[in-house]
Amino acid sequence: MQPKSGNRYDITIKDLFADETQELINYFGHLKARVTGDLKIEFPQVETRVSDLVMKAESQQGPLAIHLEFQSRNDDEMPYRMLRYALEIHKTYHLPVYQIVIYFGQWQMNMTSQLEYRLGDQNLLDYRYHLIDVGNITYEELKNSPHQRLLSLLPVVDREKRQKSGKEFLQRCAEDIISSDLDLETKKTVLLRAEIFAGLVFDKKAIDLVFREVEQMLSIEESAGYQRIFEKGMEKGIEKGMEKGIEKGQQESLLDVTIRLLSKKFRKIPREYMARIKKQDVYVLQQIIDNIFDINDLKELEDYLQ
Incomplete structure (x- = not known):
């Protein structure tokens, strides 16, 4: 078996399970809840993406929002992303938020599912969410x-x-x-x-x-x-086997935008990086464009390039 560039699958997984949210909650969740509808939520202030699946549900504790996030690679930033999602969902719908991250990656999961600290009696954070490594299920x-x-x-x-x-x-x-x-x-x-x-x-x-x-x-x-x-x-x-890319015209257009943005930010792009950028597919190029303000060093491109 060979390792895969998993991040391109994360968007796909959302579509695959759009009709199976109740099944996912029943199997992976630790609470009994009945999905009653979809909730639309975007994160223009804190994220460049849309969260995977957010639903309104009824449980023994009353109405709540259930947030399912699909992940195909380990991400050290996951707790911070999930906390931002929880805050934005709660702010928008004024519902308690039950969150599940479902990890499908090839390698052992090494992400954490909580953030906590205490500074005296008045300043503290104790945030947790449900984190599942599908690879550990028999x-x-x-x-x-x-x-x-x-x-x-x-x-x-x-x-x-x-x-x-x-x-x-x-x-x-x-x-x-x-x-x-x-x-x-x-x-x-x-x-x-x-x-x-x-x-x-x-x-x-x-x-x-x-x-x-x-x-x-x-x-x-x-x-x-x-x-x-x-x-x-x-x-x-x-x-x-999902090996072909999206049409060439779109790839060329995104490639042009990617190179112009990187050139404007870093003035000069080393030849080896330029060669690798030209080989990237539409998904990777879009990710670089979306995160251009967060890329502060050319070496950080390694997080995106395949």
């Missing part, structure tokens, strides 16, 4: 759960076992989804999602070997789930 635990629509996560569970078994592990994932009690149309959607998640932790060759035959057998390309994901803006090369 295969059998997810397979045997009543939340069968979440079987799409099988390729990223049980980190030690999947790293040891490789392609055989992925083959079992596909077989167990096919033999599940889900109806045929749902199986197609779940298998498509499973293939996308597999791209986070398995190499392209293994994914092709396992899923090409499955796609042909079940005619996944004709499924409603397949069409829905395309309509959400997924890359057109998904049948090739």
Whole structure:
């Protein structure tokens, strides 16, 4: 298996689970709550992005907002981001906020789920949120759960076992989804999602070997789930393991803006950085543009470049 540049998947995961928020809360949450609607929230003052999924829900404690954040790489800034999100959601809707970060990364999670300090009796901070490493969930635990629509996560569970078994592990994932009690149309959607998640932790060759035959057998390309994901803006090369980029014209336009902004800020861009910038895809270029005011040294580009 090969490590993947996971951050490009974070946006995708939001779309994949847009219709499964109740399932995610039931499986990952530590409270009983019923989703009653979506909440729209942006962070123009503190973030350049939109939070992943924010819903209004009813629980035994009363109405609340539930914030699901999806993460495919470790991020030391996560507690600060989550606190800013919580404050903005609470400020906007005046609801208590229950937050869950779901980490799908290839490597062991090393993020923290809290911020705390105390300075005397009047100045203190004790902030926490629910942080889950999907790789620590056992295969059998997810397979045997009543939340069968979440079987799409099988390729990223049980980190030690999947790293040891490789392609055989992925083959079992596909077989167990096919033999599940889900109806045929749902199986197609779940298998498509499973293939996308597999791209986070398995190499392209293994994914092709396992899923090409499955796609042909079940005619996944004709499924409603397949069409829905395309309509959400997924890359057109998904049948090739999501390896193709977005159209060349958009890439060239973003590349021009990226180079002009970096040149204006740092005056001169070393040749080696220029060569690497020109090789980046649309997502990475957009991230550099969005975070240009936070990049204070050219060496910080290493956090973005692939």
